[in-house]
Amino acid sequence: MTKLKAILTCIGLLIMLVLGAFGLGSMRGREKAEAQADKQRTDDALAATKAVADRRAEVTKEASNAQQTVNRMPCDDVDRELRESWKRPGGG
Numbered sequence: 001m002t003k004l005k006a007i008l009t010c011i012g013l014l015i016m017l018v019l020g021a022f023g024l025g026s027m028r029g030r031e032k033a034e035a036q037a038d039k040q041r042t043d044d045a046l047a048a049t050k051a052v053a054d055r056r057a058e059v060t061k062e063a064s065n066a067q068q069t070v071n072r073m074p075c076d077d078v079d080r081e082l083r084e085s086w087k088r089p090g091g092g
Contacts, residue, residue: 070078 073081
């Protein structure tokens with residue numbers, strides 16, 4: 001009977017070791033996946049910030065160009081341009 005208990009104890013111990021190894025492996029895998037997801041979120045946020053900055057610079061440049069164009073035009077030409085190109089919403 002003692003040999004049977006010893007064999008069952010060894011089998012139980014081996015099962016516990018295997019389950020422990022699987023548990024440690026899954027924890028490591030989860031940590032790697034979380035780190036990769038964090039890096040991806042950081043990269044996405046950086047790309048979005050860069051896109052916003054690029055767009056803001058482009059809009060600022062276009063506004064500056066429009067201001068320079070208006071400053072160089074005679075007043076009558078400015079009035080005519082505004083009448084031709086700007087319409088009130090819902091006014092047709």
